[in-house]
Amino acid sequence: MTTIDLIAASAQPASATGQNDLKSALKFITCGSVDDGKSTLIGRLLVDSKAVLQDHLAGVQRGGETDLALLTDGLSAEREQGITIDVAYRYFATEHRKFIIGDAPGHEQYTRNMVTAASSADAAVVLVDATKLDWKNPAMELLQQTRRHSLLVNLLRVPSIVFAVNKLDAVEDSALAFNNISAALTAFAEAAKIAVKAIVPISALKGWNVVDAAETGWCGYTGPSLLDLLEHLPATPAETGEAFAFPVQWVEKFSSSSDTSQGRRVFWGRVATGGVQPGQTVTVLPSGQTAVVAQVLDHIRQPRAIPAGHSAGIVLDREVDVSRGDWLLAPDTFTPSREAAVTMAWMDDEPLVAGRVYWALQGHRWVKAKVRRIVHKLDVNTLAEEDASELPPNAIGHVELSFQEPLVTLPYLRSRILGSLVLVDTASHKTSGAALVL
Numbered sequence: 355m356t357t358i359d360l361i362a363a364s365a366q367p368a369s370a371t372g373q374n375d376l377k378s379a380l381k382f383i384t385c386g387s388v389d390d391g392k393s394t395l396i397g398r399l400l401v402d403s404k405a406v407l408q409d410h411l412a413g414v415q416r417g418g419e420t421d422l423a424l425l426t427d428g429l430s431a432e433r434e435q436g437i438t439i440d441v442a443y444r445y446f447a448t449e450h451r452k453f454i455i456g457d458a459p460g461h462e463q464y465t466r467n468m469v470t471a472a473s474s475a476d477a478a479v480v481l482v483d484a485t486k487l488d489w490k491n492p493a494m495e496l497l498q499q500t501r502r503h504s505l506l507v508n509l510l511r512v513p514s515i516v517f518a519v520n521k522l523d524a525v526e527d528s529a530l531a532f533n534n535i536s537a538a539l540t541a542f543a544e545a546a547k548i549a550v551k552a553i554v555p556i557s558a559l560k561g562w563n564v565v566d567a568a569e570t571g572w573c574g575y576t577g578p579s580l581l582d583l584l585e586h587l588p589a590t591p592a593e594t595g596e597a598f599a600f601p602v603q604w605v606e607k608f609s610s611s612s613d614t615s616q617g618r619r620v621f622w623g624r625v626a627t628g629g630v631q632p633g634q635t636v637t638v639l640p641s642g643q644t645a646v647v648a649q650v651l652d653h654i655r656q657p658r659a660i661p662a663g664h665s666a667g668i669v670l671d672r673e674v675d676v677s678r679g680d681w682l683l684a685p686d687t688f689t690p691s692r693e694a695a696v697t698m699a700w701m702d703d704e705p706l707v708a709g710r711v712y713w714a715l716q717g718h719r720w721v722k723a724k725v726r727r728i729v730h731k732l733d734v735n736t737l738a739e740e741d742a743s744e745l746p747p748n749a750i751g752h753v754e755l756s757f758q759e760p761l762v763t764l765p766y767l768r769s770r771i772l773g774s775l776v777l778v779d780t781a782s783h784k785t786s787g788a789a790l791v792l
Contacts, residue, residue, distance in 0.1 A: 380585075395564065396442075475512050509737070531573075551583070601716075603718050620651065639683055640690075646671040695754050699750050700787045702787065709724070716772075728742055731749055
């Protein structure tokens with residue numbers, strides 16, 4: 355879909371576009387190579403949308419000028435080195451929409467932080483620094499980190515990917531630079547099978563085409579500004595098309611609201627997939643017991659049916675043994691398994707080797723997981739598969755896991771929730787890896 359198609363579609367009713375609600379908050383990340391201007395771009399969005407207080411602006415002055423990057427680089431090491439290490443989240447809103455921005459690191463050694471931010475994002479803005487490229491050459495090569503991060507956000511199934519060509523104020527011929535860089539990005543995206551929403555020219559430092567549209571025809575571009583584009587991107591839709599699955603987060607054992615729960619226990623959590631309403635039968639994992647839903651409460655304890663993506667309190671028609679970490683599932687739909695083949699983004703400082711045992715977290719359920727085999731490692735620059743006996747820090751590869759107790763999983767391409775697991779070191783309790791079910 356082109357930029358023009360996207361804007362036109364956003365003017366349609368939600369029922370016509372198939373999108374839930376374009377006014378819902380959009381969670382997006384900025385990523386790309388080191389010093390492409392990610393933190394500066396976020397600072398520009400915050401300042402020009404008037405989301406920064408004057409006293410905060412006064413605290414990020416350097417030499418009489420505002421250093422926009424300091425609005426997001428919060429760690430002392432980030433300020434000293436001028437780099438982004440951890441993911442910084444910032445919030446702002448326009449009259450049309452609310453936004454949650456994640457400033458992801460560009461360094462290769464912090465790939466794990468970038469993967470963490472991308473795993474829950476609705477959109478990714480991949481910055482491309484025009485000054486680092488041979489922009490006069492139509493057959494130029496893109497930077498390695500641009501390719502890496504584009505492939506990673508596509509692998510993590512981020513729904514909307516936008517390329518923002520930055521620092522066009524610093525090149526001699528901005529129109530030629532944008533034309534050649536756009537051609538290189540388009541060729542790369544087609545070869546890598548990445549669906550790109552738009553390619554936008556910007557100058558984060560000057561504020562050109564970020565919040566306010568640039569002069570008509572700047573760089574030969576006639577589309578919307580970056581913020582206009584973001585305001586019309588769809589949020590990730592809830593997984594209502596899958597069968598019902600519900601991770602129990604909290605058990606309200608003795609309800610004081612007898613008028614709503616009839617004195618029975620209420621199982622609270624967020625509906626992962628499908629939906630729940632009174633009268634439907636559910637199966638409890640891991641016990642295998644079945645019961646009928648007697649009542650469904652929303653977050654303010656009002657009875658109503660609840661779709662995926664929303665919190666619910668479920669009252670069953672009889673007392674069954676359900677605890678935090680258990681799942682309520684549609685019966686005869688899922689097949690629990692003790693094995694899974696996954697794409698692993700390894701985050702630990704120690705390499706992943708076969709035979710190691712970790713805690714695996716899915717929803718609120720913890721089970722022991724053993725690494726059966728490392729199938730291969732991915733070259734994150736090309737996604738080519740390489741033979742490997744271990745996964746070093748920040749590497750991504752295909753791994754086979756076995757679980758001490760069965761889990762219900764779906765391929766990550768079908769369900770971001772049922773298709774993802776977190777591995778935690780049993781001794782240090784550090785998050786060691788993020789697994790996407792194949």
